[in-house]
Amino acid sequence: MNTRKNPVCVVGLGTVGLPTAAYLQSVGYDVFGYDISPRALERAKTQIRVGDFSEIPSDSKIFVICVSTTCVEDKPVVTNVYDACSKVADGFDPRLVVIESTVPVGTCRDIYQSILDSRVNLAHVPHRYWPEDPLRHGVPQLRVAGAVNVESSIITRDFYADAGIPVFQVDPIEIAEMSKIVENAYRYVQIAFTEELKLICDRNNINFRTLRHACNTKWNVELPEARTGIGGTCLPKDIRYLIHAARSKGLQPDILLSAIQANKKYVEQLVQPLCYT
Numbered sequence: 001m002n003t004r005k006n007p008v009c010v011v012g013l014g015t016v017g018l019p020t021a022a023y024l025q026s027v028g029y030d031v032f033g034y035d036i037s038p039r040a041l042e043r044a045k046t047q048i049r050v051g052d053f054s055e056i057p058s059d060s061k062i063f064v065i066c067v068s069t070t071c072v073e074d075k076p077v078v079t080n081v082y083d084a085c086s087k088v089a090d091g092f093d094p095r096l097v098v099i100e101s102t103v104p105v106g107t108c109r110d111i112y113q114s115i116l117d118s119r120v121n122l123a124h125v126p127h128r129y130w131p132e133d134p135l136r137h138g139v140p141q142l143r144v145a146g147a148v149n150v151e152s153s154i155i156t157r158d159f160y161a162d163a164g165i166p167v168f169q170v171d172p173i174e175i176a177e178m179s180k181i182v183e184n185a186y187r188y189v190q191i192a193f194t195e196e197l198k199l200i201c202d203r204n205n206i207n208f209r210t211l212r213h214a215c216n217t218k219w220n221v222e223l224p225e226a227r228t229g230i231g232g233t234c235l236p237k238d239i240r241y242l243i244h245a246a247r248s249k250g251l252q253p254d255i256l257l258s259a260i261q262a263n264k265k266y267v268e269q270l271v272q273p274l275c276y277t
Contacts, residue, residue: 003159004028006061006095011035011084013044016100016127017066022047023139024064027163032057053087061095062159063088066127069101071237076104076244085111094120096155100127102184102234104241105177112148121152124173125160126180142166146176178245184238185256191224191235192259195266198226229267 006029010021013035025031025048033050035041041050065088067080081101088097097120099108108124116122125145130137145160145167147153153169160167170176194212201208212223230236239256246253 003062003155003162006159007032007057007059008062008064009034009056009060010048010064010066011088012065012067012080012101013037013040013050014066014068015131016129017064018044018047019129019131019134020064020066020100020127020139024163029163032060053091056092058092060092063092063094063097065097065099065101067101068233069103069237070233071240074240074243076241078103078107081107082111082115085115089116089120096121096123096152096159098123098125098156098159100125102126102180102238102241103177104181105174105245108146108173108177109148121147121149121155122173123147123152123156124176125156125167126176128183140165142168144176144179145169146171146173148173181238181241181245184235185242187224188230188235188239188263189255189259191226191230192262192266194223194226195229196262197223199266199269226266228270230263 008024008029009032010017010024011034013021013033017033017035021031021033021044031048033044033048034053034056035044044050065081065084067084069076069078069081071077081099081103085097088094097116099122103124108122112118112122123145124147125143128137128141128143129139140163143160143165145156146169147156153171157167157169170179198208201211208226212225215221215223239260243253243256246256
């Protein structure tokens, strides 16, 4: 099934959405981009066709949701995803809705049942886009893909295959949701470990950089660098999504919580000498 015949609308034209829309257009899709932010639309209009919600082509059949998600007081906030899917369900008759935004476990199935009324094919293909190195870690890299049913899975497979994006399909869709937050939480824990290790090295007058290079000569060890603390939005948010997944089921995720505290302590140690200069 050639999905390139299906007009695509990318909802959310930020760090992930705009490169996604531009890439899909570059491989032959008829792409339209929408964002609630006038600034995002202005920035995107030099690369793709954009407009207000009312200007989205009525024959759009594939919607790719790339809106931002966040965390407030350690609780997931995904209202943007719900709002986007609700608008799509109310105004269009799509063949497929793909959520590429990072969401907590259970979000996609809830959207499928409560917003899409179990009548629209839905998939979750969490992005792995890294703006620091879009050539190696851009849009067309291997992804995990989950779907709510067999038909959704088949259309998703065809869509990403036609776009030249390899996918590792999983079932049920909750595995795809969990995979993204696990990937980033794992990276967070790795970095927090090396940050704590650097503090230990500093107290023991051991050169951390030399130690790191020495340890990384072992085939199954790969210590990351210890820089200025874990910043950005994805890693701090996603480890908290995993903590929420644990606590919502009565589990206390000690390692994850300790990693957050280790990073906080490391940053405080970096700043502390500056207070006395």
